[in-house]
Amino acid sequence: MRKLVLRNGKIYVERGRFAQALYAEDGVIQAVGTEEEVLTAAGKRDGSGNGLDGAEIIDLEGRTVIPGINDSHMHLLNVGMDFATAPITGVSSVDEMVERVKEFVRQNPETAKQGIAGKGWNQDLFIGEKRMPGRYDLDRISTEVPVVLQRICGHVAAANSKAIELLGLDQKMRHVDGGTIETDENGMPTGIFTENAMELVNGLIPKYTLEDDKRMFLNAAEYAVAHGITSVQSNDVGNAFISRDDTFRMLHEIYDEGLCPLRYRHQACIQSLEEFRECVGNGEFKHGVYKDPKRLALGPLKLFKDGSLGGRTAAMRKEYQDDPGNRGVECITKEEMDEFCRLADAAGIQVVTHVIGDRAIEDVIESYEKVLHDGKNPLRHALIHCQITDREMMERIAGDDILICYQPIFLDYDMHVVTDRCGEELSSTSYAFGTAKKLGIHVSYGTDSPVEDCNPFPNLYSAVTRRDQKGWPEGGFFPEERVDIEDAVDAYTIGSAYNEFAEDFKGRLKPGYLADMAVLDTDIFTCRPEEIRTILPVMTIVDGQIVYRKTEE
Structure with a gap:
């Protein structure tokens, strides 16, 4: 029996409630409260009065503990692949990009030869x-x-x-x-x-071997736990560089061998109706065996409806103000979207869809509404990104009980371009984190990494301040859409758990919940807002076991 005791800490239980200590057995939290309450409860569990025999006891030295971060939408394999490709993130010009890639080629001639x-x-x-x-x-x-x-x-x-x-x-x-x-x-x-x-x-870039893919995936997982992430809902199936079946097989092998410290839930991207029918009728959705779904689970169908705001390919109702005549790109038609939803509904499969522009969001809402059951959304169909919205659209999402998977960190860049692209009025009702909270929409947070770094703390900072990483603008970008730190942490933990039907056992530090948590180097609940973005964990715990511990510099 594995036993873990955390003592002398500030353990976040829920809004307005913190505990001093926590006790877990075999990866499940058994008691939370004062040290005396927790130690007494631990002793009573085996009737000996000495239930701490063999327990790992950690003195938190007053540090703050939050539930493990659960990224509700990312691409973990791509994070690992990015570590192995030319480093061009943050380049300030075309010339700098060219020189960086040329230097990468000089240092990695074998990688670059094909x-x-x-x-x-x-x-x-x-x-x-x-x-x-x-x-x-x-x-x-x-x-x-x-x-x-x-x-x-x-x-x-x-x-x-x-x-x-x-x-x-x-x-x-x-x-x-x-x-x-x-x-x-x-x-x-x-x-x-x-x-x-x-x-x-x-398709012109040579594919990696399966062993390469495994190595890159596990490198990314190690990076994630070092930043307090204990669960990911990841769209790796459908990656252009590895086939759908190979991805499913690779993840089964990794988890069957117990190699990955993270909990993982597939978001399987299948853009062809024919492929989806095959996957449902005689593929992974039909025959996939998941021995421990709390570790590795088959989640929703992931679809792309449109593109990105930065690339002006997000599908908009009106033309881009800074690109007249352009209303973005529609990746799948309304008819195709309707059929995907109909097939998924018949098979009992959740659908999550990439939507950024207001036209894309409106179209996908309409498709979801066609498969609601008595006005309910039992399969918890969700909108990923859901950036450009107006108040009427947000109320419609709330009324349909459609979920939203937000990436607040997108504001770090988008706040500098969205007004030029979409106008002041529409920008003021977009990235509507505060409105979503007030309307009771089920919201989760993620990073879409590697589009952004999967480090959750700059993401939390963006949600709470609506300022970029340099602190602009001083009062926040349309600050009425800010949320407080409790709401932001909850979106990243219990909110993300709801997105995967796991809210009854994941995302809180309460008895009966999984012992997944992050011990922070700064009290995220009392620090200045600008300090949130630099917080890092000193320890990450998954299933009651330490999977990351910060080393002394």
Whole structure:
């Protein structure tokens, strides 16, 4: 029997309630309260009065403990892959990006000899000329192998001339449903690919071996627990670099061997109706065996309805104010969305959908409404991102009891462009964290990592302050949509647990709940708001076992 005692701490139980100590057996919390109450309860459990024999007792030295962070939408395998690709996040110009990739190639010649990949550029953050990189920029890196560099949002990619040549696009253009291949005034590809068209260039980059994928996945998991994350709801199935079946098989192997410290729930991306029918009728949704679903679980169908605000591919009701005539990209039609929802409903499968623009959100709400049961949402269909909204739309979401998976950290960049793209009025009702809380919408938090770092504390800071990481604007971006720190922590813990039907045993530090928690280096409930973004855990516990402990520097 594994026993764990935390004492002399500030343990967050729920709003307005903290405890001094906690006792867990075999990964489940048995008692929470004062030290005397907890030690007495522990002793009574085996009738000996000495229930702490063999227990690991940790003196928290007054530190604050919160439930383990549960990222409600991310891409864990891609986090690991990003660690192994050209580091271009945060570049301030096209030239800097080119030089960084050239240096990566010099240091990793074997990795780069058949193709070069990277992700992280953002033209809106460039100093000087704010343009997307094109084929001839990337030709400065290589003209011998394909070079594919994705924008930070993952919805736009730049490719070099070699990639375009290998695809035969200089000779014959291709139409891609739900995506675009951008061309110049002469009809030649510029090297910019959006949405579904990205699959063409992504397919040119050599695939990793299964062992490579496992190593990268586990590296990402270690990074996550080092930042207080104990559970992820991750969209790795549907990754362009590894097949759906290989991803399912890899995760089964990792968890059967007990290699991963995180709890994991699949968000399986299947964009083809034919593939979804096959997966439901004779695939993973039919035959998948999950021995310990509290460790590894098969979750919802994940769909993409539109693109990104930064790439101007989010589907909007009105044209972009800074790009007249453009209303974004629709990745799947209304008819396809309706059919996905009908099939999922018949099979009892939750649906979660990437929606950023107001047109995309409205269309998906309509599709969800067609499969509600007596006005209820028992499968807990959810909207991922749900960024550009008005009050009427938020009230409709609340009335339908549709869930929202927010990424507050997106505001760090988006607050600098959303008004130009969407106008002042619509921006004031978007990223509506406060309104969602007031309307009683079930909200969870995540990072969409590696679009953003999966570190949860800058994310919490964004929700509480609505300021960027440099502290702008001083009063917050439309500050009426701020939430307090208790609401933000709850969204990241019990809120995320609700998203995966686990709220009865996960996301709180109470008896009967899983012993998943993070011990913090700063009291997140009393520190200045600007300090939240720099908080880190000194210890992360999953299933009552320490999976990360900060080493002394």
